[in-house]
Amino acid sequence: MSDTENPDGVRLRLDIAYDGAAFSGWARQPGLRTVQGALETALATVFTRWGEPPLLTVAGRTDAGVHATGQVAHLDLAPEQWDALRAKRGSTGRSPLDGLVKRVNGIAAPGGDVVVTRASVAPEGFDARFSPLWRRYQYRVADADSPRDPRRRGHTTWHPTRLDPAAMERGALTLLGLHDFATFCKPREGATTIRTLQEFRWDREPDGTLVASLQADAFCHSMVRAMVGATIAVGEGRFGAERLEELRTAQQRTSEFTVAPARGLTLTEVGYPADDELAARAEQTRARRTDDGPADAPDAGTVGG
Numbered sequence: 001m002s003d004t005e006n007p008d009g010v011r012l013r014l015d016i017a018y019d020g021a022a023f024s025g026w027a028r029q030p031g032l033r034t035v036q037g038a039l040e041t042a043l044a045t046v047f048t049r050w051g052e053p054p055l056l057t058v059a060g061r062t063d064a065g066v067h068a069t070g071q072v073a074h075l076d077l078a079p080e081q082w083d084a085l086r087a088k089r090g091s092t093g094r095s096p097l098d099g100l101v102k103r104v105n106g107i108a109a110p111g112g113d114v115v116v117t118r119a120s121v122a123p124e125g126f127d128a129r130f131s132p133l134w135r136r137y138q139y140r141v142a143d144a145d146s147p148r149d150p151r152r153r154g155h156t157t158w159h160p161t162r163l164d165p166a167a168m169e170r171g172a173l174t175l176l177g178l179h180d181f182a183t184f185c186k187p188r189e190g191a192t193t194i195r196t197l198q199e200f201r202w203d204r205e206p207d208g209t210l211v212a213s214l215q216a217d218a219f220c221h222s223m224v225r226a227m228v229g230a231t232i233a234v235g236e237g238r239f240g241a242e243r244l245e246e247l248r249t250a251q252q253r254t255s256e257f258t259v260a261p262a263r264g265l266t267l268t269e270v271g272y273p274a275d276d277e278l279a280a281r282a283e284q285t286r287a288r289r290t291d292d293g294p295a296d297a298p299d300a301g302t303v304g305g
Contacts, residue, residue, distance in 0.1 A: 010082045011122040012097070014039075014056070016071040018114035021154050026061040035062075035071075035114055042107035043075065046100065050081045059128045059270040060135050060219070065262030066157060070136070070269040074128040095119075120148040124271070125279025130286050134198060136269040137220060139212040139260065141226045143235075146208035156209060157264035163235035165202045165210055172212070173236035173300075174245035175227060182251040184226035193220050193251075200208065200227065202235075225260040233257040 018035050028037040036056055044053035054075040062068060077085070086098035097119040104116050125131070140156040143149060143163040149156070175181075175197055182193040199215040212228055230244055239256065247254055273281050 004095045009063070009076055011074055011076050011077045011126060012100075013120050013126060013128065014073045014075065014116050015118040016073060016114065017069045017117055018067060018071070018109075019154065020062060020065045020067045022113055023064065025064040025066070026058060028123060035068075038108040038114055039073075039104065041117070042104045045107050046103050047077075047084070049079050050084050054081065057127070057129050059132055062267055063222070066265045066267065067263075068267040068297065071267055072128045072270045074122055074126065090149060105108040123236075123275040123278055125275075125282060127278070127282040128270075129276045130282040131272050131274055132218075132270050132285075133281065134215050134217055134271040135267065135273045136199075136213070136215045136271070137219070137224050138266050138268050139214070139224065140264045140266075141210040141212075141228075141232065141260075142208070143210060146210065149207075154263055155266065159259050163210060163232065164237070165204050165235065167237070167241065168210075168212075168231040168235040170241040171231040171244045172202060172227075174241050175200055175248060179248060180219065180251050181223055181227075181248070181261055183247050183254060184223045185220035186222045187253075188221055191220065195220060195223070197227075200231075202231065222259055225262065225265060226257075228264075229260040230257040232260060248251075 016035070016039070020035075022033065022191070023035050023038075026030040026035045028034050028040065039126055040053065040056055043056075047053055054077055056073040056075050059072040062071070084144060085100060088094075088096055088099050101116050101119050105112075105114075108114055108116075140152075141159050141163070142152075142156050143159045145163075150156060176199075178194070178196045181193050181197070185193045187193075196217045197214070198217070201215060202210060202212050204210055214224055214227070216223075221261065230247065233239060233256070234241055234244055243256075272278065
């Protein structure tokens with residue numbers, strides 16, 4: 001999209017990474033430090049002289065303590081805000097978006113626990129929340145066969161006993177496909193728990209750390225950590241893969257497994273269709289979410305972790 005194609009302003013895509021340890025999740029909350037709050041405060045400072053501060057729309061809201069290396073959000077700039085950025089380019093010789101990234105990062109988190117890794121003019125029809133085809137997460141567990149690396153303690157859950165990754169893999173396979181995942185989701189009024197889990201596997205890295213890789217069209221609240229916790233229970237031998245399938249089919253919250261801690265979870269990537277399919281995908285997703293529940297329900301878009 002060129003500067004002149006949208007007379008009402010310009011939509012930007014932001015690619016974002018953060019260490020979730022010091023944040024109370026993505027969504028802004030009064031009196032708490034959140035990723036959205038830190039970034040929007042920085043944007044308000046950057047554009048303080050040019051109209052209403054831009055707000056962020058995110059691909060997947062993450063819970064407190066959850067990390068991200070591939071988060072995506074968009075914001076809409078008014079024409080005067082875009083003109084102000086381009087004027088900065090004229091005085092410095094840099095790309096206006098490079099300058100925006102540098103200023104936002106410097107204001108939002110001088111210590112670097114949240115970083116805008118890239119800003120770009122979004123293609124026509126792009127919606128960070130409604131255009132994605134899938135979201136991908138990883139979860140790291142160090143069991144009794146894994147090293148205890150203090151440098152990674154904030155991004156890896158330490159498990160005191162030995163786990164059986166083959167059994168965990170069998171359990172994960174029972175969850176694949178289109179299902180009602182109410183067993184693994186914290187209930188949100190008016191929001192659907194029907195999702196398509198496209199990938200769920202467990203691998204042991206060369207250093208012994210167990211890593212779960214999960215991909216779905218969207219995840220409801222606590223779904224990833226609940227499924228990880230359930231397969232860890234299988235890996236401990238508390239119950240077999242067939243029991244995990246029974247729990248999924250029951251579509252009821254249960255105390256038979258524990259939701260895994262937030263610190264081991266990272267949002268690694270958000271997948272979007274080709275540029276000419278973005279608008280159609282967003283329209284399709286909006287229609288489905290509206291049919292399933294209120295368009296402004298807490299997880300009408302996606303909630304990760």
